[in-house]
Amino acid sequence: MQRRKLRNLEVSVLGLGCMGMSFGYGETKDEKEMITLIHRAKDLGIDFFDTAEVYGPFINEELVGKAIKSFRNEVVLATKFGVRIEGAKQIVDSTLNKIRESLEGSLKRLQTDCIDLYYQHRVDTNVPVEEVANLMGQFYKEGKIKAWG
Numbered sequence: 001m002q003r004r005k006l007r008n009l010e011v012s013v014l015g016l017g018c019m020g021m022s023f024g025y026g027e028t029k030d031e032k033e034m035i036t037l038i039h040r041a042k043d044l045g046i047d048f049f050d051t052a053e054v055y056g057p058f059i060n061e062e063l064v065g066k067a068i069k070s071f072r073n074e075v076v077l078a079t080k081f082g083v084r085i086e087g088a089k090q091i092v093d094s095t096l097n098k099i100r101e102s103l104e105g106s107l108k109r110l111q112t113d114c115i116d117l118y119y120q121h122r123v124d125t126n127v128p129v130e131e132v133a134n135l136m137g138q139f140y141k142e143g144k145i146k147a148w149g
Contacts, residue, residue, distance in 0.1 A: 001045030009116055009147055011076045015048030016041045018064050023055040031063060038067035042075065052080035052121055053106050054090060065110035078117035079106050082124060094124035096135050103144060119149040 002013040019025075021034040038049065051064045061079060068075055081102040084093045106115060118139065120132065136148040 001047075006117065007147055009076055011048035012046045014046050015050055015078075016046050017050045018060055019050075019052070019055045022060045022063055023057075028059075031066075034063055035067040038064070042068075042071060047075045048078065049075055050078040051110075052083075053102055053109070054080070054083045054085065054121065057085045058105070058109060061106055061109035065112065069111050072112055076116045077110060077112065078119065079110065079115055080119055080121035081106070082121040092122045092124045094120060094122075094127045094132055096127070096131060099132065099135055103139060107144065114144055114146060116146045117149065118145040118147070 003010050004013050016038065018034075018038070020029075021037070022028050041049075049064055049068060051060045053061055055061070064077070068077065081099050082092060082094045083090050084098060084102075085091075103115070103118065106118075107113060118136070123129075124132075136145065139145045140148070
């Protein structure tokens with residue numbers, strides 16, 4: 001499998017976007033089948049897995065966390081922040097308290113102590129990008145993320 005550099009991360013040229021496994025494309029798929037699919041992807045050399053708290057919401061991160069638990073240190077894990085759920089509505093929200101709440105929730109659901117790539121799902125025009133960047137720097141210093149975008 002070819003590799004690509006994403007700043008300080010190196011990933012397989014193919015990544016696996018996991019959204020459709022539990023959200024967005026028809027009915028929810030069978031969890032065991034999706035875990036098998038993630039394991040097969042890893043066996044084939046794919047080591048970049050992407051999810052988000054809003055997928056489900058939350059259940060996609062739980063699925064991915066469960067699937068990669070036995071080989072967590074061998075893969076690059078990406079998840080996103082910046083959207084919250086209110087009823088059936090998705091609301092763009094990158095307030096600093098919400099971002100921290102999102103990160104802590106994602107770490108728990110993904111069964112990890114660090115997210116390799118943490119990125120903003122949607123830009124919140126009500127929150128200055130400098131404030132978001134500063135918070136990402138804090139998360140990096142705390143060892144909770146390796147990269148952000």
